[in-house]
Amino acid sequence: MQWKTKTLGEFIIENQAEFQYSTGELSKLINAIRLAAKVVNHEVNKAGLIDILGAAGETNVQGESQQKLDVLANEKFIQALENREIVCGIASEEETDFITVNSLDENHQNKYVVLIDPLDGSSNIDVNVSVGTIFSIYRRLTPSGSPVTLEDFLQPGINQVAAGYIIYGTSTMLVYTTGHGVNGFTLNPAIGTFYLSHPNMQFPDTGRIYSVNEGNYIHFPQGVKDYIKYCQMEEGDRPYTSRYIGSLVSDFHRNLIKGGIYMYPKSSLNSNGKLRLLYECNPMALLAEQAGGKASDGHRRILEIQPGELHERVPFFCGSPRMVEKAEEFMGRYP
Ligand code: P6P
16 A cells, blocks of 8 residues: 555645745644644544543534533634634634634734634534534734724635635544645544545535435425435436434535535524535635535535624535536526
């Protein structure tokens, strides 16, 4: 087997120049995420062995019961990002408000804000199914020298300077983009090093996998129902295969490699769907587009949506471009 020789560290250095305004800041940001990813990976992998499973007894701003690993992952990523002297603010699914990072920089010269879903798919933790971390990085809009404001976080996804995810699966991978394509790195746990294993990841133009929680079928808009029936119909390369893990990072990652569409539509139960725009849909949408895929709310490009609040939700359709277009076509019949 050809050993994957290029490490994440070497890759970052080689591509440093691609990161706008970079004075080594990309390295610091991705290194912070790399460190936290290794720590969380270690905890996730041993979760079954120590009493870290189960709810932490608290609920987060979403009203969801927090798993202990949620809390731990949130703490580890925030700690890693706070200690790097280039982040002025952090927003997290697990934090009601954004966190202002002063650290040693009393003059607030740090330029970047980071938004994270520290442990996506956490409902799968106790049943040993893959979970993931999602991150999104912007340059602040407000002037350096002043404390970060909500405006710095409420930016459209097209402004992201970097985005990615870590998937804690049968192997642990870091997949990210800085706007120059998508690259995947696999962790060798024996030595704690990420190796470039999936260079220049691309969505297949179309696919035969659709991912949606069909338990909500009767609550979906008619266009979504029609598209699901289209996927199931025997015609041409159909019926497609239904694969739904209940973990966005895992479903996205499989569809990125094999081709497919992930859908979390609005419904009569969730008028804006379930997924959060800022730290789930925007980073995954940037990755999707950078990998030749598409991401919309069924009608609008995700990356062009102007956020109104930190934890807002949007319907989400993402994956192989031809499949997203077909889903949008069905939904366009019911404006
Ligand atoms: P449902 C996990 O909670 C998550 O945010 C995504 O990772 C996942 O795809 C979705 O929600 C699952 O939601 O309602 O189908 O259980």
